[in-house]
Every structure is written in C-alpha cells, then in structure tokens.
Amino acid sequence: MSHPFALSDLLELEPFRRCKPEVMCGQHLVHRPVRWVHTSELAEAAALLKGEELLLTSGLGLVGRGGPGLRAYVAALGERRASLGLELGWTFAAVPDEMLEAGREYDVPVIALHEIVPFVELAEAGQEAILTRRLATKPPVPNDQASVRARLLRELEDGQVGASSLYRRLTEVGISRRADSYHAIVIRGFRQGFGSALADALGSRPRSHDALTALVSSDVVALVPEEPSQGAGPSLLEYIDDFSRSRGEATTCRIAVSEPGPLMTAAAHLTHCRHALSLAVSLGIKDRILAAPLISARMVLNRLVADALASKLVGEELGALIEHDRRHDTRLVETLQTYLVNGSNIQGTAAALHCSRQSLYRRKETIVRLIGDFDVPERHANLVVALELHALQQRAAGLSR
Known part of the structure; x- marks a missing residue:
C-alpha cells in the first residue's frame, strides 16, 4: 500500500528542485504528510489552512511586522502542522532568524526557495502528485x-x-x-x-x-x-x-x-x-x-487599522483619554473598555478592575470630563470600535519594534 505523500516527496518534484529548496529548520519533520499546497501573501494565511499543507509565500504580507510578528506568523502555521516555503529575493534576502527560531519552537519546517519558479507551477505539480498518491492509496475502512x-x-x-x-x-x-x-x-x-x-x-x-x-x-x-x-x-x-x-x-x-x-x-x-x-x-x-x-x-478591524479614518476615529473618541493615560500613568482607556465589556455595570466593572466602586466613580467623572458622556447610546458603537482599533494599533506598534 502507498504511503501518504510527504514533504520530502514534494521537494523532489522537478519544479521544486528548480527552486533549489533548502530546509533551514525542521529537517526531522520532512517525512510529515502534506495534504495540499497553498499560496498566500496574507499575514493571516494560517487561517485559510485546514492542516498539513505546504504554504508558499514571498513574504510580501510580512513587511513591517517585526520580529514578534514573524514569530506569530510561524506559530500560527505550527498550530496547523503546516510547512513554510519562503521564496527569497522579493522581500527577504535570507530567512529571518525570528522565523527560524519560531520554526524550531513550533515544529514548522521552514524551506528557503533560492530560485524563482512561479508558484502556480509549484502548486500544480504538488497537487497532481498528492492526488495521484491519494488515488493509489486505498483508505482504511473505519472500524472503531x-x-x-x-x-x-x-x-x-x-x-x-x-x-x-x-x-x-x-x-x-x-x-x-x-x-x-x-x-x-x-x-x-x-x-x-x-x-x-x-x-x-x-x-x-x-x-x-x-x-x-x-x-x-x-x-x-x-x-x-x-x-x-x-x-x-x-x-x-x-x-x-x-x-x-x-x-x-x-x-x-x-x-x-x-x-x-x-x-x-x-x-x-x-x-x-x-x-x-x-x-x-x-x-x-x-x-x-x-x-x-x-x-x-x-x-x-485589523485590516483597517492603518487606514487614516481609523486613526481619525480613535483620535476623536479616545484621544484625550490616551493622552491623559500617557501623561499621568492612569488606566482610563482600560477602565472605559472594561466598563463597556461589562454592560455598563458598576459592580462588575469594579470587580474586573480590582478597585472600589468609589474609585470607579471618580474615574468615570474624569472620563466624562475628558471625552464627554459615554453612556449616551448613540456613542456606544463608535466607542467599542475605537477601543478595538486602539488595541490593535498598540499591538501593531509593539510588533514593529
């Protein structure tokens, strides 16, 4: 009976050999089954995978994400037991160290593709070989x-x-x-x-x-x-x-x-x-x-986070709170978010923030003074979206450092 198609089999196909593939980490995993070949330049490409694929990318979607962002990208592939083929030359001259470190930590084979071969050619060759092997393999009949x-x-x-x-x-x-x-x-x-x-x-x-x-x-x-x-x-x-x-x-x-x-x-x-x-x-x-x-x-929202309108919304709704927190080392943005998450319930918010109700009332007074009445129903949607965008902006800023 034929064995499942493995990563090592894929790298032996003629179009892949023309790429001059080099397994940079995860050499002990080259016999892992590969059930499909996928291509994507999205930084969130792992969300498109079902498991045990080879993902081909030039890294275009990873520009500016910094070391933590590269690690998160590889970690997400690890959760899907996927392998990564990174085409060098377009975005990266060499595989970033952060990707290799994450590959070792999360058991992701990372393969450098040193020569450019159209991804469509690689995908076609891979899919055909995988399907041929699959048709030759009679699946066991489930008996348990x-x-x-x-x-x-x-x-x-x-x-x-x-x-x-x-x-x-x-x-x-x-x-x-x-x-x-x-x-x-x-x-x-x-x-x-x-x-x-x-x-x-x-x-x-x-x-x-x-x-x-x-x-x-x-x-x-x-x-x-x-x-x-x-x-x-x-x-x-x-x-x-x-x-x-x-x-x-x-x-x-x-x-x-x-x-x-x-x-x-x-x-x-x-x-x-x-x-x-x-x-x-x-x-x-x-x-x-x-x-x-x-x-x-x-x-x-993550796809809109760098948009000028997103920054405008955050500035208009939360700008004064963000600046106050920065100048006075307070937690007014966190307080507002926790208050909204808890359905504007004072007792639940105070418990979540580990503060007294009197302290929470004082914080509310300061927030109202800075940005106006936030209990007005028509502001609720704007504030929720602005708070999420601000959190994503902070995360993106941390990833880029």
Whole structure:
C-alpha cells in the first residue's frame, strides 16, 4: 500500500528542485504528510489552512511586522502542522532568524526557495502528485467508534450530511436523541498524542450524552449541547484543565466557541472556530477562550487599522483619554473598555478592575470630563470600535519594534 505523500516527496518534484529548496529548520519533520499546497501573501494565511499543507509565500504580507510578528506568523502555521516555503529575493534576502527560531519552537519546517519558479507551477505539480498518491492509496475502512465520529464531524462541517440521514448517522455513533441547540467547539494547544484521550474524556463527561466529539486533523472538535445555566466556554475549559492535570499534562489548551444553534448550523461553524484559533495567534490575542464571531470582527478591524479614518476615529473618541493615560500613568482607556465589556455595570466593572466602586466613580467623572458622556447610546458603537482599533494599533506598534 502507498504511503501518504510527504514533504520530502514534494521537494523532489522537478519544479521544486528548480527552486533549489533548502530546509533551514525542521529537517526531522520532512517525512510529515502534506495534504495540499497553498499560496498566500496574507499575514493571516494560517487561517485559510485546514492542516498539513505546504504554504508558499514571498513574504510580501510580512513587511513591517517585526520580529514578534514573524514569530506569530510561524506559530500560527505550527498550530496547523503546516510547512513554510519562503521564496527569497522579493522581500527577504535570507530567512529571518525570528522565523527560524519560531520554526524550531513550533515544529514548522521552514524551506528557503533560492530560485524563482512561479508558484502556480509549484502548486500544480504538488497537487497532481498528492492526488495521484491519494488515488493509489486505498483508505482504511473505519472500524472503531472514534474513526466513525471523526468522519461524521468532518462531513457535517463540510455540509455533506443531509437532514434525512442525520438521525441514522447520529445513532451509528451512539447518540440516540438530539438537543435543541449546540455550540461548535474546537480545542487546540495540547501535546501531540493527548488529543484522543481528551476527545474521549469530553464525550464521557457528565451531561454529555448528546455531545459529538472526536480528534480531527490534530484538533479536538465537538458539537456540545447548549448549557443555559452557564457559558459553554468556561465550564468546558475548567473540565479540560482538570482532566489535563489529572494526567500530568500542561494546561495550555485554547478553545474557540461558536454561538449556539441547531446541530447542523453549529457544525457549519466549526470552520469559523478553527479560523478564530489561528487568527488569535496572528493577532497576538492570548485569551484561552475565544468567541469565534468576535475574533472574525477583530480580523476585519485589523485590516483597517492603518487606514487614516481609523486613526481619525480613535483620535476623536479616545484621544484625550490616551493622552491623559500617557501623561499621568492612569488606566482610563482600560477602565472605559472594561466598563463597556461589562454592560455598563458598576459592580462588575469594579470587580474586573480590582478597585472600589468609589474609585470607579471618580474615574468615570474624569472620563466624562475628558471625552464627554459615554453612556449616551448613540456613542456606544463608535466607542467599542475605537477601543478595538486602539488595541490593535498598540499591538501593531509593539510588533514593529
């Protein structure tokens, strides 16, 4: 039986040999399977990947991102078990040290392409060779529950399961009844080899008889019934951390959670959750629980962050607060953001900021004096967008230093 197509096989193809490829780091990973060849100049290209691809780029989208930005770019590829082919000459004369350091840390093979061959030619040769090998390889028939669940989740995510066959397919994996509403969940950041145990644990936790969980492409993915009494994210992360500690594993997992909806709607949101995890790395967001719609919104704002209108909005809405914080070492911008995030609730905001209500009232008075009444409903949208843009501008400034 043929073996899966590996990175080493790809580099032996004639168009790739003409590139004079040099594996700069990750030589021990050249036998890793490659399921596709992708090209992109986006700094957030990892969000477009499903896993185990070779990404080809000239690095154009990485201009000005600085060392931390280059590390974040490679780290996001590591989460997708992807490899990187960097064409030298257009943007970089040599592979930046930061990319090589991140490649070693996150197990990303980084390949320098010393000669220019059109990416379309490389992609065509790669796709043809991968598909030829795939057709020659007879896939094993799933004969265990974990494989059947993984296949069902993949097909649900891709919209390949019809409503007429859904009940039968769920019954085949031991789910005899459906909940009214589900969250899509994707979990990433665990040690390789621990994913199967984690997926099994999530499927057997209390009140999880209606959940569908499996290890799919190095992520644990799940469709979890909505829990009205508490958010799915916090309760799930607490369970994951407890289970990890009981097995001597690090508590480093991150989870992305969709809005609740019917099972098939939630399944379609699994892709959004994958993107949220990859984008969070690219944007430097360190939260362990990610709301997929919010991350997507931040991605849109990130593309506008350098626009003159974005700077104008931030200046008009927050300029006085930013300047006051800079001059007096205060936290008024943080206070305003926390206040809005907590639904303008004084008690919740004070608890989040670890200050007394009296102190919070004094801060509010100062904010009103500097930028006017921010409790006016028509200002809410402007302030929320301005605060997100300001945070992204600060992050971009940190990446460029």
